[in-house]
Amino acid sequence: MFIVGAGFLSFYLWITPCGFGQSQADLARKLNLLQAYPDLIVVNGVIHTMDANLSQAQAMAIRNSRILALGTNDQIRFLAGPDTKIVDAKGRVVLPALVDSHTHPNLWGVQHWLGAKGKDIAKEFNMPELASELVRATDNSSAIRGVERVAAARAKELGPGKWIVIYLFGPPGSTLEEWEKMFVPQRSSLNRQFLDSVAPNNPLLVFTGGGTGNNVHNTKAAEEWIRIVGNEQTQGLMESPQLLWDILLRDHEDVAMAIMRREMLECLAAQGIGTFGDRYDRSVASARTIRLLYEKGELPVRWGYFVSSGSNTVGKYEKLQGTTADQVSLLVQKMLTHEIPDFRGVGNDYIWMAGTANEAWERNGSNRGAGITCTKAELPPESARKPGQVWEPVRSCAEGINYDEQDGYTSEREILDRKLRPGFLHGYSDGTYDALFHMLDQAVAKGQFTVEQIREMRIGTEHNPIIRPDQIPLFAKYNIMPSFNGYQLQGDIKGGAFLQTYGEKVLNWLGPIKSLVDAGARPPFNTDLHLTDLGPEWKSMESPEAWRGSIWAIMEFYLTRYMPSNGLVYNKAEALDKNTMMKAATIWSAELLMKDKDIGTLEDGKLGDFIVLDKDYFAIPADQVHTIKTLLTVVGGETVFQAPSF
Template sequence: MGEPAASARPAPDLVVVGGTVLTLDRGGTRATALAARGGRITEVGDDRAIAALAGPETTVLDLAGRTVVPGFVESHNHPSFFGMALAAPVDAGSPPNDRISDIADRVRQAARDFGPGEWIKGFRYDDTLLADNRHPTRHDLDPASPRNRVLLTHVTGHFSVANSAALRAVGITAATPDPPGGAIARDERGEPTGLLIETAAFLVNSAMPAQGPDELAAALQLADAEYLRNGVTSVHDTGIGLIGGEQELAAYRMLTRAGKLRTRIHGYLFHTLLPGLAEGTPEPPDPSNPDGFTMNGIKIVADGSIQGRTGCLAEGYTCDPDEHGMMLLEPDDLSRRIAALDAAGWQVAVHGNGDAAIDAIIDGYARLGAPEGTGRRHRIEHCQTAREDQLDRMAEHGIAASFFIKHVYYWGDRHRDVFLGPDRARRISPLASARSRGIHFGLHSDTPVTPVPPLEGIWCAVARQTSSGQLLGPEQAIDVEAALRGYTIDAAYLAGEETLKGSLEAGKLADLIVLSEDPTAVDPSRIRDLTVDATVIGGQVVWQRDPVATGGVR
């Protein structure tokens, strides 16, 4: 028997017509329409052929001249942390706060709303954006919160500030030693100031009320809604358990099994939570993942942040030449953990901001031997100050990267003028150099460190413009299509999912977004001003700016 007639085929669940479809396949194919059924793309083509497939139950998206691209894949985010920041009683960020006193006023208001002894949490403070040009201390917070315990988390997540009541709750005194990989800031008398650095920032968590799966699930749902609004259909959670421990994983599984988390999650468990890793015999990945959630990666943090002067640099900071930052794990220990995880079948993602830390990470991966035929896709996260010789080694050893491209805009001026100096600063996120070597990389926002919108990240990669409007290393800019790939197919590659998502091709997941205009056809300066008008996951419209779906083709 021959093939059934086209009219005998089941009608698609979704048809998209009337605009531009940027498939981002290998050939850069452009079309005007596509169809999907059962959550997968079935056909990509022209309006007439695709519209003819629709049936009475088919959802039709009329683009009206707009543009469809694959759903954005965020290759480095922290959904739980993001959701908690959205729900926190104190927004400590700048804006809206200009001074530490503004943050203290917000703490004071929260203290009025909370009962005595309750914890007050705030997020996103940035000492480098405050007019005081310093971190808050317990002395700033105590007058505003005499009856409450307060913990403020830095925008980078690498610092926190506790008031006196919170320090007492956890037993931090002048006699408390610095934890490995961290420090307790002290005044001239040796008393804690309230600032907790790197691993010390997590000491207070032990005294806080435990967060159960329900609270963490609520935070994840807040983040989920923001991802959909910005066209993010898949997220790499690079640090599951960093905020809520094992309960974070329980919240994920609860939500995905109940179908209440719409964004697809590719998870990387924080390394301290993996049984057996410290002993060199880590448990292997669990293949039993619910739909929409996978976790076969491990996240390790090798150093801190450049803007916090804890990123580990080979040469000192411009503002403090004797300061080189810190390694949170000794290089030999890092290499041992990488080898054990690789042998157990885990993908490894190591946070590395400073070039000295990047050296240690590359050394650890290089000791695994030749990558050919192994299927390895080990990663360096942020990879902010990678030198040319380091990119050569990354290419040699098949090491991928997820670049924190938004550093260029949000911290580029301070990197140039304060932390790194002009020569090193112009090389942060060296996308053009990485691309010229064939290094696979994704782009990310590290939300809640910077805002979610991938369109802003794409603009950063193309424009290399700082928040003051100055160019920073324009020779490291890439073209619009390459930047789009960094948020779609190339980001999917980092998780080994490029055959499943990241481009609009028959057989792949029907994850796509509708943009107000074609980002490859507008002036590059306008890319971040484009809007996401609809988000589709698995062929289902899950978010719309304005109604764009109709009941069928007439």
């Protein structure tokens, strides 16, 4: 196979006649001045392009960030000029850079750089407030004593008005969920009143577990939030990134850019990820930091962003003075829905809009009402419950739901009515999909859309731990793209809790990714995890220890269906083959981010984003995929990660 870009071929045909009567040296100099040579070539590779034909090549040329040609070693070496960089893959597998369509570097980066590496960062940038403290406790009593001791010491060390940040951990061997249950502020004396008493003159925030913990802060911290951000924040997913990017790093652009870049290099590029998808509404300042990195030519990976919509960001504004939570909820939903431009797929090669995000649509704003979460699974008698077994029944769909009274549903319907692209929608129950299918069926019945027009939207749903078998054809019918990340199938959360509560009869409801593919759907793979190994204390989410710091370990689950955290095999019939798994991690995720014309496969004219692996992903046993390491990650022809061994 030898594929050469049309532009290069036209240029070659145009310049060749001009070469008559000229020396080879003159012609070579002219080609060099006109920048016709590749900037980089890859040789001696086993290049899996992941295109529609699953084509392979030995070598590849990249010029001006895009793929110029693929072919044999001799064909591609012939194109090289005097300044062309040569990457010798040494017979290793080369793949398109991975596309993680759902992860949160602005969130995980807080835990990483303010938490685990806080003292190092504080020293490096001479910013003492970035040096967080760790308190390990075994119960509420020891937590209170530890926080009191550390807060008093930090207040004395820093002086009045300076931020004190504490991370509260449970005993060794305990899980994130156990910490959160142990230290829930609403059920303990670890509350605002207590924090006011131990640090009356300092803003103080205590993180109580993981990237999404039930954090608690004092009155001084609330005042700072209102002064700087404009409103208080108490929701952990919002609170954490706002603290770092909007408050602590305010007026420190260079420090913010340095930290964000490191997070992307160490936790995305080092894993082989060249593009990620995320909302930015948790911290508007972090979006500005990413834009500044782009302007300086220092943004190492690409970002497809989703604009927050509907009920997704209501919690940020519910504490505004002079209004009730209900008034604010409805106002914000309406405002966000009507002010979003339909710029899906529009931007540049590094930052572009992918659509709207309304993750929390399954519940109502302000926690009003029951939302659309329900299940058609039959609940076993509670007498069947085993000791220590999670028992979290979900409301039965048989109770009936008036969708028109659920503002998560109505806000998403308004998104659809305005012909915006729905996306980043949580799928945490089978009843949630019933609501989505009802909405789409109604839109078609009313003549608002044809089925094909809905298919073209590529509506995205997130996490998707629980899907009924009878719902699978509807995902394919409407080309809904349900993303899978795995961790929500196990433990005591979401799918894991559902399995423990409803029993093995629902095992085939959990992550039926192969059935979706067989039906014609294209489910993307993503992580929603902090992909670095800082120790068990710093995991972002409750996930198997074996997955810590490795995207390949997460992929292995979908190839084997073996869950290392509990030893269960989750319906072996749903295991994917290697090619399908890699499509989910590359081209299908690119489709979800509306960037499949530029990334996701290695083809002529596409962006030169590729990775080199230390093992043959396609040849090794499926249960050994977790041992794979990324040796090289290149984005747009520029190396953003290179292992010391390569």
